[in-house]
Structures are given as C-alpha cells and as structure tokens.
Amino acid sequence: MSKKLLRLLALLAVFSLFAIGCGGDDDTSSTSEETAEEATEETVEECVLGPGVSDTEIKIGSSQPLTGNLAALGVQAEFALNATIKRINDGGGIAGRTISLTVQDDEFNPEKTVTNAQYFIDQVGVFAVWGSIGSAPTVAAIPLHDEAGIMTLFTWSQDTSLFDREAHPYFFSLNPSGYKQAVAFSNYFGNKFDYGSETPVVAGLVLSSPDGEEAAQGVRDGAAGAFEGGTQTWERDATTYQPQLLAMKDAGVTDIYTVVGDTQFAQIIQEMDQVGLEARVWGTNAVVTSNLIDLVGPLAEGALAVTVMTGLNADVPGLVQFREEMAAVGASEADLSSASMLAYSGGLALEAGLRAVGECLNADALADALLALEDFSTGGIMAPINFDPSTGLGNQGAIIQEVVDGVWTTVDEG
C-alpha cells in the first residue's frame, strides 16, 4: 500500500514537474510576447501623431482680423501664410504631408477668437494655430489651445503672460513682449538716438489695459526713463486722441512712444498736426506699413518705429524671396508689411521645424525641433532666430525704422 502510495506520489511529482516544466515553457513564451508588445507599444508611443496630422496632411488654423480696424494687417498676414503653404506644398510637402490652412475672421475681437479656437479644435481638428494677430485675442484663445494640446505659433501678440513656456508649453513667438519692445525703444532712445541739444521729454500713449501699462513701464525702465514726461492712455472706444495729445503739448513732450495699429498711428499723426503738437512719434511693428503713408501722406515723414524686422527697402536676400513668394499668391506691394513679414518669417521657422521632425509629428516633437534651431536665418528679414526655452521667443533683435521720402527705411540695427 505504501509502495502504491509512493508510486502514485512519484507519478504526481513527475506530472507536477512536467506541468511545471511545460508551464515554464509557456511562461517564457508569454514573457517574450509581452516584451515584444511593450516594445511595439513604446514604438507607437514614440510616434503618436499630433491632432490634425495624418499621413498626407497637416491641418493648421489661423484667426485673423479680416474685418475691423486692423483688417489690413489680417489680410496681409493671410497672404504670408498662403505664400508659405504654397512654397511647402509646391515643393512636395514635408514627410509626404501637405499643409492645409483654415483662416477665420475674428475682427480683433477676443470673443470671436475664442469661438474660432473652438471651431479649429472641434470642427477642423488642427495641429496648430499660426500667425494670429493681437494680444487680447491670443490671451483669450490660448487656454483652449493648451488644453487641446495644439500649438500656438508665431502670433503677433505681445502680452508678457504669453511668454511663459511652463504655462504655455507650445507657444512660440518671433515678436517680443510689449514690455520688452518698450525697453528696447527706451534704451535705444536713451543711449544711441541723437535727440539734439535740448533735453527731451518722452511720453507713452498706450491702451488703457495691463498690456499698455506694461509698455509704459518698459519706457520708464529703460534709458529714456530719465526723460519721462508722463503716460497718456486711450480707450478702445476712443473716437479721437486730441485730448491726450493736448495734454502732451502742455507738458512739452518731444517724443511719443505709442502702441497702436497703423490706422490709429495715422490718426495720431494727423491729430498731432491739428493740435499743433510738434513731437517725434514712435510706433512698433504694427505701424510699419505702406498703408500708413497712404493714409496721411507727407505727414508720415519722420515717423519712427522700433521693430524686430528690417525695412522693406533693405537689401537682403530674404526680402527678395519674400516679395517673389507674396507676389505668387496675389499680394500687392501694399500687402508687404510687418504683419506679412512676421507671418512669413514664422513660416520659415515652422518649415525648418517640420522638416527636422520628419514623419513622427506632434507638438512635443515640433517644440523640441524649434528649440534646437540655432541661429536660424530668415535671409536678413530679422536677427538670427534662437528660441529661448523659458519664453518661446526666438527673436531678440531691435531694428529702428523711419519714414524717409515716403518709405519706411532702416536707420539702425542692434
């Protein structure tokens, strides 16, 4: 009985060993399969395409003021976006993908920009929103972009809060904050500009908003702050600037730093003449348009601007290419402006970034590729581009332009 029991136990043991052995084989087999699956998953994870990216297409949106008082800028920017897309698509696309662009009018109204952002995300399914104009519209829309994981690229906006890649990891810009531009003006004015023998009085004329206050603070913080003559603010619903200009006249202001669009700048120049305020007037990128000169004619002569791009009359290869490509999409000479040059320069950086990324395109990959660009050249349109990892700003240059003989002319670079 005990022998039978022993045999049975031995048999069980053999079966058990066999079973364990077989089980061991099975386990080994399944571990190998899991490892392979994990590896495949890792490969897939590495190559998760971003929203709006398919094997053949990259969808991009742009919210522009195509109507309203900044409409000229929106139309000009749209031409530049189309020029870039034509260049890329005509060249066979990037990694087998062509770019499709959807442009929506926002009338420079933040509420409409938010609606457009929702449309881009929910209806179109874009990879990025590119080249939109204005601080308030961008500030309003960017939380939606961030939440949806889509990129906010090369907007013409200068609100300081945007330049924070911890808050907005997919924000990249070639246009410095309003504060930084105001400091650039102030330092140029205080350190390099020949203001003559009389002590200047420098005043800011800015929108009554946090954005405007930052710009005014930038003037104070730079070298021109030593000549500060006060700040005047205007409201979005202002009809004219005459009361502000009269206050400046009373204060003996010699130089006015403004943060306005080209039509408003034209109105300021016209009203300065009407109230007899003889002062130099300085603008930012937004005023460097031929439209300004068309609007006020000879009164525009001597107007100055602190910009991040060269003048249209500069002899640089990037401008030649810019003109050719803009003409190819039907843009006229009047459409060549800061707005179109900024959007176009952004397009050059975007193309370089997309080519560096290749097939596996998503927001993180493009962000890394943009950050890896070193001294990227726009052919002289702006200073070499190097994106700051903390701010997303790629253009640290400051160029001074002046209307000379009816043309915006570069008078200083640095």
Place this chain on the structure above:
Amino acid sequence: MTELIQLLWSGVLNGLCYALIGLSLVLIFKTARILNFAAGTMAGFTGWFAWWWATKQGIPFLLAILVAIIMVAVATLLIERLTIRPLINENFLSIVTITLGLEFLIANISIRMFGGRAESFRIPGDIQFKNFEIGGVRFNWWHIVILIATFVILAIVGYIVNRTELGLAMRAFAEDKDAARLMGIKESTVSQWTWTLSVTVGGLTGILFAPVLFLQQDYMNIPFIKGFVAAILGGFTSLSGGVLGGLLLGELEALAVKYAPRQAAAALPVIIVFFILLIRPRGLFTRAKAHERV
C-alpha cells in the same frame, strides 16, 4: 486759456459726431419707437460709398456725396418697405431684431464691396491736412466744414420737423399714434420718410467724419455707441436733447482727460451720465407730458 479753448474745441468736434448720430437715432425712435441698431453701420456704409464714387469712379467730390446720399436714401426706402413696414405693428423686439440683422447684412456687403483695408477720404485741396490759428487756438479747415455742415443739417431737419406737413405728421405720431391714425395720417408714409431722413442724417455724419477717423469697416460703430448715449442723455424723444446730449458727452470726454486722474478719465463721462440719469431718468432735455405730470 488758449489751452482750455483748444481742449473744448476738440470736445466740440467729437460732440458734433455724437450729436448727429444721436439725432439720427432720436428721429426714428421719437416717431416710430424703433431703436435702429444698424444706424452706425449705415452711416459708415454711406461714407465708404461716397469715397468709392469719388476715388474709384473719379466723379467730383460734392457730386459723389450727393450720389451716395441719394442711392443710400433710395435703398433705405426699399429696406423700410421690405423689412420694417411688414412688422410696423408687431412688438418692439421684432423690429429691433430686424435692425440687428440689417447691421450684419450691411456690414458684410460693405466688406465685400470695399475690402478690409483702411482708406483715406481725401477732400479736394487736402483741406483735412490744413490748419489755421486764431489767438493761439489751432483749427482745422475740415473741422470748420463739419461745424458748418452740422448747423445746416440741424437747420434742415428742424425745418422739416417743425415747418412741413411731413414734420407735422411725425410730431403727431410722436405725440399720440392712435390719434394721428384717426386724423387720417398714413403711418406707412411717415415711417418711410422718417427712416429716409434718419439714414440721410447718419450718412452725412459718416461722410463728414470719414476724413477724421479714416475709412475702416467699423469706423462709425464707436460714434454710434456714443450717439446712443447722447440720445439717452437727451431723453431719446427730444431732437434738440439728442444734439445737446452729444455735445455734452464730447466735452465731458475731453475735460476728463485733462482734469480727471488718468485711471478714471475713461470711466468718468459714463459715471457722470449715470448719475444724471439717476436724477433725471427722462434725460436732461425732456419734460414729462402734461397728463403724465398730473
């Protein structure tokens, strides 16, 4: 002193714009109890249209203004016939909604016709760029034209309202609609001509201020809002009240920039208007009708 006069003059200029838009709004409201939310866009469209005739078609400046005004007036007659009159006895909101729709429609037609780019409406002799001084106070020639034109417009509107049969009918409707109907006055005729008169006043304002504000697609929207405030300030049923309300608002805005703290300058005129309306809800320049006072 010259500084103050210069400041007051800048307030007058803005005030004239608000006054004319206020007048345009009051004309319709007083007679038909309709708020025309398309008034600003219609005014801007007329400005663009006059520019188009003068600049793109090359016809003489004054003729371009005349053609633009006549064409917009004819279009207004049609719009009134097709969109307003069928709803004339409907509730207030229906017609207000129609005017909002008109605003949208006209704004879109305007952008298709004239584009998004800002334009300068050049006056013969470029007089918008020419200034002169009297006693140290600087005046612009085009601003003087605006002042004179405003007085002419006010005089003509005053004459029509107070000295013509149409004006009598308008006043009758403003006073008591039912009684006016019983007297045999045709409401459709009054509505038609009131709209035409109102849009013509607004259109002339759009033309007068195009060289000041530059032609942009929405360049008369802000004056419309200010004109609306002016009309409320004036009582919304008083023609002279709308005009005076506009001038008062213009001066308040100018003086606030000079004398109020910078942070409060923008809000101050609105706050003052708010307190005025708290004290006089009917507006500054209207009196309650006798039976209401009783």
